Amino acid sequence: MSTLQVDIVSAEGELHSGTATMVIAPALEGDVGITPRHAPLLTRLRPGELRITEENGEEWFFYASGGVLEVQPHKVTVLADTAVRARDIDEAAALEAKRRAEEQLRQQKDDIDYGQVQAELAEAMAQLQALESLRKRVKR
Amino acid sequence: MAGAKEVKTKIKSVQNTQKITSAMEMVAASKMRRAQERMQATRPYARKMREAIGHLAGANPDYIHPFLVQREEVKRVGYIILSSDRGLCGGLNINLFKTVVADMRQWNDKGVGADIVPFGSKGLSFFERIGAPITAELRDLGDRPELSQLIGPVKVLLDAYSEGRVDRVMLVGNRFVNTMTQRPEIRRLVPVEPVHDEEMPENWDYIYEPDAGSLLDDVLRRYVESQVYQGMAENIACEMAARMIAMKSATDNAADIINELQITYNKARQASITQELSEIVAGAEAV
Numbered sequence: 001m002s003t004l005q006v007d008i009v010s011a012e013g014e015l016h017s018g019t020a021t022m023v024i025a026p027a028l029e030g031d032v033g034i035t036p037r038h039a040p041l042l043t044r045l046r047p048g049e050l051r052i053t054e055e056n057g058e059e060w061f062f063y064a065s066g067g068v069l070e071v072q073p074h075k076v077t078v079l080a081d082t083a084v085r086a087r088d089i090d091e092a093a094a095l096e097a098k099r100r101a102e103e104q105l106r107q108q109k110d111d112i113d114y115g116q117v118q119a120e121l122a123e124a125m126a127q128l129q130a131l132e133s134l135r136k137r138v139k140r
Numbered sequence: 141m142a143g144a145k146e147v148k149t150k151i152k153s154v155q156n157t158q159k160i161t162s163a164m165e166m167v168a169a170s171k172m173r174r175a176q177e178r179m180q181a182t183r184p185y186a187r188k189m190r191e192a193i194g195h196l197a198g199a200n201p202d203y204i205h206p207f208l209v210q211r212e213e214v215k216r217v218g219y220i221i222l223s224s225d226r227g228l229c230g231g232l233n234i235n236l237f238k239t240v241v242a243d244m245r246q247w248n249d250k251g252v253g254a255d256i257v258p259f260g261s262k263g264l265s266f267f268e269r270i271g272a273p274i275t276a277e278l279r280d281l282g283d284r285p286e287l288s289q290l291i292g293p294v295k296v297l298l299d300a301y302s303e304g305r306v307d308r309v310m311l312v313g314n315r316f317v318n319t320m321t322q323r324p325e326i327r328r329l330v331p332v333e334p335v336h337d338e339e340m341p342e343n344w345d346y347i348y349e350p351d352a353g354s355l356l357d358d359v360l361r362r363y364v365e366s367q368v369y370q371g372m373a374e375n376i377a378c379e380m381a382a383r384m385i386a387m388k389s390a391t392d393n394a395a396d397i398i399n400e401l402q403i404t405y406n407k408a409r410q411a412s413i414t415q416e417l418s419e420i421v422a423g424a425e426a427v
Contacts, residue, residue, distance in 0.1 A: 007184075
């Protein structure tokens with residue numbers, strides 16, 4: 001079975017490098033699943049969860065806050081703005097960020113940047129979601 | 141005894157200088173470690189970005205971004221020159237400038253002019269002195285430059301490129317090989333050099349999501365930013381390493397001078413004692 005070479009890098013360093021049979025990434029217009037021999041694809045990422053399935057069935061979870069995804073037939077490169085391994089996500093901090101963003105949206109003051117707050121909220125939600133799905137896997 | 145006293149003062153003064161240089165060496169060493177970590181953290185992203193953009197330049201998109209078009213005729217070259225704000229770092233900056241000037245001269249022989257954007261006050265003062273045309277500049281970057289600081293001056297050259305006033309933009313900076321070696325390097329920023337993958341068919345193209353136009357604008361902006369930022373991080377690590385080495389050799393030289401002066405002092409002291417003794421003996425004989 002053919003495999004993909006997957007590299008995940010963020011501006012803060014290299015996160016992951018290895019082979020995989022499938023990569024699921026949060027593209028801007030919906031999640032994309034990439035298997036070997038995928039057509040070349042270039043897309044932006046929205047904040048969300050990245051899932052990598054290795055040949056031996058082992059799965060890796062990452063959280064990316066956005067960035068660019070490049071796909072070549074045997075190569076996937078994730079150029080994330082910031083990315084963390086799902087198990088390294090600080091749940092308390094993510095919850096706090098979510099609460100703060102929701103608070104600000106509720107207050108609906110004129111001086112808040114609506115778009116930015118919404119982006120912050122989406123980011124926190126995506127982090128929590130990535131953590132959630134990691135938990136589910138561990139339990140099983 | 142006058143000679144010995146003067147030598148003593150001289151020794152004190154060299155010792156003070158030595159204290160300063162060895163303190164600077166230690167400061168540079170600790171800053172270098174941090175700068176090196178930052179440099180290593182930014183390297184993989186910049187490298188992967190360069191690869192991805194190289195692929196992109198080899199593709200055949202419907203939307204053609206100006207950064208991907210190879211211009212046949214070069215009339216003017218733009219240089220972004222990464223240098224340090226402070227001196228006392230050995231030949232680091234001057235080696236870099238020599239490389240640039242040699243490159244500029246080669247272009248000049250073909251009738252191609254150059255625009256300079258120096259980062260760091262050393263670069264600015266050097267290129268001002270040789271009378272090169274400076275279109276933008278950036279100073280006082282500190283040890284941890286922010287990406288937002290770098291964007292403005294870079295944009296000046298990129299705009300000039302888009303409007304056709306320059307046909308190439310080069311990034312010049314030191315490459316960190318190891319603590320002892322830093323190598324000046326000139327890299328082409330735009331137009332992007334295509335990387336050809338042999339496995340790919342002749343006329344392939346990406347699927348773009350969303351549309352190619354806005355995506356390519358965004359990706360190429362990220363590309364330029366990442367390359368300049370990484371170059372800057374690398375240059376700062378080089379600066380700290382070069383300063384550490386320069387200060388170490390200054391400290392060693394000071395130690396050599398002190399040794400020599402100490403011997404001179406000992407001789408002078410010995411001579412005066414001998415003289416005094418012979419005077420006493422001569423006086424005693426006279427009585």
